[in-house]
Amino acid sequence: MNVSIVGSGYVGTTLAACLADLGHDVVNVDIDESTVAAINDGDAPIHEPGLAERIERHAGDRLRATTDYAAVRETDATFLALPTPANDDGSNDLSIMEAGARSLGEVLPSDGDHLVIVKSTVIPGSTEAVVTPAIEEAGDLAVGEDFRIAMNPEFLRMGTAVADFMDPDKIVFGATDERAYETLDRLYEPLVEETGAPVVRTGLREAEMIKYANNSFLATKVSLINELGNICKEYGVDAYEVADAIGLDDRIGERFLRSGLGWGGSCFPKDVAALIAAAEDADYDPELLKAGVNVNDRQPERLLSLLDDHVDVAGKQVAVLGLSFKPGTDDVRGTRAIPVIEGLHERGADVVAYDPVAVESFREYAPDVDFVAADSAADALTGAHGAVVVTDWDEFAALDDEFDEMATPVVVDGRHVVERRDGITYEGLTW
Numbered sequence: 001m002n003v004s005i006v007g008s009g010y011v012g013t014t015l016a017a018c019l020a021d022l023g024h025d026v027v028n029v030d031i032d033e034s035t036v037a038a039i040n041d042g043d044a045p046i047h048e049p050g051l052a053e054r055i056e057r058h059a060g061d062r063l064r065a066t067t068d069y070a071a072v073r074e075t076d077a078t079f080l081a082l083p084t085p086a087n088d089d090g091s092n093d094l095s096i097m098e099a100g101a102r103s104l105g106e107v108l109p110s111d112g113d114h115l116v117i118v119k120s121t122v123i124p125g126s127t128e129a130v131v132t133p134a135i136e137e138a139g140d141l142a143v144g145e146d147f148r149i150a151m152n153p154e155f156l157r158m159g160t161a162v163a164d165f166m167d168p169d170k171i172v173f174g175a176t177d178e179r180a181y182e183t184l185d186r187l188y189e190p191l192v193e194e195t196g197a198p199v200v201r202t203g204l205r206e207a208e209m210i211k212y213a214n215n216s217f218l219a220t221k222v223s224l225i226n227e228l229g230n231i232c233k234e235y236g237v238d239a240y241e242v243a244d245a246i247g248l249d250d251r252i253g254e255r256f257l258r259s260g261l262g263w264g265g266s267c268f269p270k271d272v273a274a275l276i277a278a279a280e281d282a283d284y285d286p287e288l289l290k291a292g293v294n295v296n297d298r299q300p301e302r303l304l305s306l307l308d309d310h311v312d313v314a315g316k317q318v319a320v321l322g323l324s325f326k327p328g329t330d331d332v333r334g335t336r337a338i339p340v341i342e343g344l345h346e347r348g349a350d351v352v353a354y355d356p357v358a359v360e361s362f363r364e365y366a367p368d369v370d371f372v373a374a375d376s377a378a379d380a381l382t383g384a385h386g387a388v389v390v391t392d393w394d395e396f397a398a399l400d401d402e403f404d405e406m407a408t409p410v411v412v413d414g415r416h417v418v419e420r421r422d423g424i425t426y427e428g429l430t431w
């Protein structure tokens, strides 16, 4: 099939490279000229394992990029993979989606066949109430007659985007007419044949909600294991043994049960906040979701109070190990490193931080959060009166003699990654 994808960020570029790999002819449409140039040059505009080689393989052949929306006219279907950030009150900001939908409407063919597929995460009702009218108005078109609409949420994770897309747990098709489902079936057929992934056919609003339910469930699951871990800590119970055991119950499941400093990233915080705002907008008080956020917000201060138990850090150097929101990425959006460093500053500490890849992105994202960047974990630890582990990078698990260089060898581990050893005072956040 000929497919266009509006928006070439994490989702749009991954989708494009993977659909090309599955045999489709793909064109990426983006307003960012450097992104378009990178794809046409065969380079990945973002770093994801497996992405660069796929783009290199298909660029100039089954994959191309352009800033010109008119390219969608040569295709059978168009994905909208545009950002849906949060407004100040946490609610879903659909202005970029609306702008993209308008630009699309201006060029969309009115043959009745073209399928527009919302890939972005949008609050239930948005595809019908915001995206569709924007296309209709801009192009003087009518949905169902001139074009068709569907919603196909994405569940990939950053750092494993290609692998997740190519081996999904499920594929969700939200639509209102049989022809839309058939087009989606044809698009995903090679992937379904290869992986046997279950396909869920559902309505537009249900597809939109499945995405929020998925992320909210996982974020709240992590908050629940963090709450249980906090209780374990008070009673001297190994929270990780508890998690491993309860995870053996199929009804609970073993994944997303790692307790610690909590969840960050570009999606969990934004999506949970948007669902809370949407619920409140409908006069429903989502107590459990809000409690999950509160537990998450509390973890950094709990980490620092464990450090307080052993050392007064005022005027002293403290090592912060890890800045990214999770290992395997330089993404720092929603990272727990910010409240941790701010809390250390409130205590008067001098922060020396190390991250294998995320120092630069952290400086850009949080220019007001001050710290000295170390070249290695060993450098950050040398002379430090305490260390806190923020991100579970593998290399922190291998640290050993480096702790001997600390002035006060207290390690507070927010991710259960450092080995307990003689010569250091070790405090796990939840064990």
Ligand SMILES: NC(=O)C1=CN([C@@H]2O[C@H](COP(=O)(O)OP(=O)(O)OC[C@H]3O[C@@H](n4cnc5c(N)ncnc54)[C@H](O)[C@@H]3O)[C@@H](O)[C@H]2O)C=CC1
Pocket: 006, 007, 008, 009, 010, 011, 012, 029, 030, 031, 032, 035, 081, 082, 083, 084, 096, 099, 100, 103, 119, 120, 121, 122, 154, 155, 156, 157, 158, 266, 267
């Ligand atoms: N990043 C992730 O891991 C996941 C993100 N999502 C959702 O997917 C959606 C997209 O997210 P990302 O790919 O992370 O966003 P992103 O910020 O990485 O990329 C968005 C792209 O859209 C382009 N763009 C902005 N306005 C445009 C316009 N009017 N016309 C054409 N291009 C335009 C930007 O230049 C950028 O390249 C969001 O709703 C997000 O919540 C869903 C699953 C996973």
Ligand SMILES: O=C(O)[C@H]1O[C@H](OP(=O)(O)OP(=O)(O)OC[C@H]2O[C@@H](n3ccc(=O)[nH]c3=O)[C@H](O)[C@@H]2O)[C@H](O)[C@@H](O)[C@@H]1O
Pocket: 121, 154, 155, 156, 157, 158, 159, 215, 218, 222, 255, 256, 257, 258, 259, 260, 261, 262, 263, 264, 265, 266, 267, 268, 325, 326
């Ligand atoms: O909507 C999205 O953008 C994506 O959001 C998450 O993916 P991602 O944000 O890339 O990262 P995760 O691997 O889910 O981790 C999120 C956060 O939870 C934390 N986490 C995760 C698992 C766990 O057991 N414990 C834990 O603290 C991680 O450290 C991280 O800060 C979801 O897992 C994806 O399915 C979804 O598509």
